[in-house]
Amino acid sequence: MYVLCTVIAALVCFLILKWMKRRRYCTDVKRLDGKTVLITGGNTGIGKETAVNLAMRGARVIIACRDVDKARKAVREIKARSHNVDVLYMELDLANMKCIREFCTSFLKKEKRLDILINNAGMPSVLDWTDDDFSMCFGVNHLGHFLLTNLLLGRLKECGSSRVITLTCDNYKYQKLDFQDLNYNLFPFFTYCRSKLANIYFTQELARITEGKGVTAYAVHPGYVQSNWTCHFSILFRIVMQVIMFMFFVSCEMGAQTVVHCAVSDSVTANNGGYFIDCQPAKLRPFAKDAGVAKKLWEASERLVRLA
Template structure:
């Protein structure tokens, strides 16, 4: 009898897990021949899978990464899996505004088109594991960028803010063009504090605030870009089996492997909503929208406040010295 119960329980759990992990694929088969897509952090996780998908559709794909060796390896894989030789990498460190400016200068010189910009690179707050020391997932001291911004806010929001603004003229030349920015459903757990945009205390909150900033950024960009033919979308890719745990302690990694296997989706599926927003005509009807699972999703009311979005845009312009 116990054997029967065990088999039944296993079957039920299997189908519940399968249902929980069920995700939609982008069914729009639009090709991107002759178009150029730039993907930040395209050397791993959701970014790399997005690069494969866009290369498969015929786009020239440029991945912008901070680690040249890792990027070179990723380019080889993207070429192979995307069946395209039209893939390249360029060096970019979003934690350093000088690097962002330098990258944009090189990109604008080299690349004549920019049709799709995917602001994917993401910094999780983390603690490096030191040799012979057990590292715990909750860091006591959080990192800062070279310019003195909190790592999450600096990379996830400000780096992409400066990048997008500097590349905007090229996006405007290639209309209709799109900017897809990766956010996270965790946005809902925090609000922005304009007295302390550089909040850097609890990792989870720091990350959530940066992802809320990605949503406001998308809304304001959509408003500014609409008349010029540049549209913007914010995407929560779902919880994805990417390599974000790699900097954590062995114990935490092992625990997360089990959790990820059970509840998280493969990176290829995580990339589907990004691809959907990059190509689909249906998505284009929701300029400034927030997307989950290849369809528009509803944001909490505080995250739809256009006044806050504009205020963040203006504050960001000052912080990255665009004005």
């Protein structure tokens, strides 16, 4: 009897956990033949699963990564899974502004199209600094993508009906920006939250300034995903988090679904500048919809990355 009760309890717990991790899949079957997609951090996790999905739809997919060896391996896997040979990588370090500028110069020389830019790469809550002395989270998650997007914006406008999708997180709600200390790096988790809030403001202001110019922008919370973000932490932390992620987090394939939805669905254009969760528009906290703050952050970011 005890064994039977234990089995039933375990089964109930399993079903509850499975129900908690339910997500919607992108059901749009739209093809992307002739389109070019650029995905930062596309060599692993959500980025790689997004690359596979969009390559299967016929897109030319370019993954931008810092680690060349991992990028080469990822390209082989993406080609094999998608049956699309038009997949390649370019080296990019979002923690280095000079590298970002060099990457964009090279990209614009080699690529005549850019239809979808997916700002996927990100740093977790780490207490570290970029090569330009920005806190790692704010420097990579916001400023790096801010500069990258602006330098490629002309090509996006040329292609028309282009999209910029930036991955954020719903933990944005735990912090507000401090314009006296945007480079805040005292408590890593708070720094991460601020960088994700910055992603949301960035998306809103990008949508505003490109309205009617052939570019739309979307911020996506992919859910809590079983990715390799724990590689930046200690072994003990990784072990504990692997157990937690197995129980409560969703797969990378499932996490990529809302990103894919925003990349291909025609319905999302009605929510330009919007925030998406689970393949549908989601509500933001009131402070995260402040257009004045979004514009102020954009102008401050221009100064920080020295964007003329």
